[in-house]
Amino acid sequence: MTALGFLHPGHLAEDDYPRIEQLLGSDIRVELSHTGPGGDADSAARLAEGVEELRLSGAETVVWASARGSFAHGWEGAQEQVRTLARLAGMPASATSFAFVHAAREIGVRRIAVGTTYPDDVAALLADFLRAGGLEVTGARSPGAVTAAEAGGWGEEEVLALARAADTADAEAVLLPDSALRTAAHLGALEKALSKPVLTASQVTVWEALRLADRRVNAPLLGRLFTREPLVQV
The missing domain is CATH 3.40.50.12500 (Rossmann fold)
Structure with missing residues (x-):
């Protein structure tokens, strides 16, 4: 069983995640923790609150599931945000923008x-x-x-x-x-x-969490991204 953790801003479109979980198969578990809406939803304090909930759930990776809450900080700022998230979570971390x-x-x-x-x-x-x-x-x-x-x-x-x-x-x-x-x-x-x-x-966010967990799942209903073999890096 691989448990994937997501920090989700608010509740809009959150039902995409259990739908994706069903398509991935029985050995993948999706855990959501909500940071809540608002201008400070991507603050370290708000992210830290959600991280603790995910850690207790047994999540192995965590992704900040807000593209805007990441890219709005610029490339360097978003990288720093992810580093902070990884430190708070004590596990591999990323964000939807990446x-x-x-x-x-x-x-x-x-x-x-x-x-x-x-x-x-x-x-x-x-x-x-x-x-x-x-x-x-x-x-x-x-x-x-x-x-x-x-x-x-x-x-x-x-x-x-x-x-x-x-x-x-x-x-x-x-x-x-x-x-x-x-x-x-x-x-x-x-x-x-x-x-x-x-x-x-939602599609790339779950894929990113799987990538961090070193998992590959074939799920054609989730698009081309979930049907390709890994590219060979040279």
């Missing part, structure tokens, strides 16, 4: 299109972060002013429309970074419609 970069490398893509519900200034911070990770952003599209609560209520039709609007002809994959979006049930439809890999917040 998970996107690692996942793109895993499937061998560099050029990505981004579909986000973030305001333009926040989307620009994400693009800067992804470029710092060695990725090329071919375009970033937003549907306009959409709150996290509104995005959390979207179904397959709205998520698919966002991905299609974001996609560009030269993009090798489409990235949907908002952790408020429910995407676990739609990954197959998304990749079929776009004919390319799609990386979403």
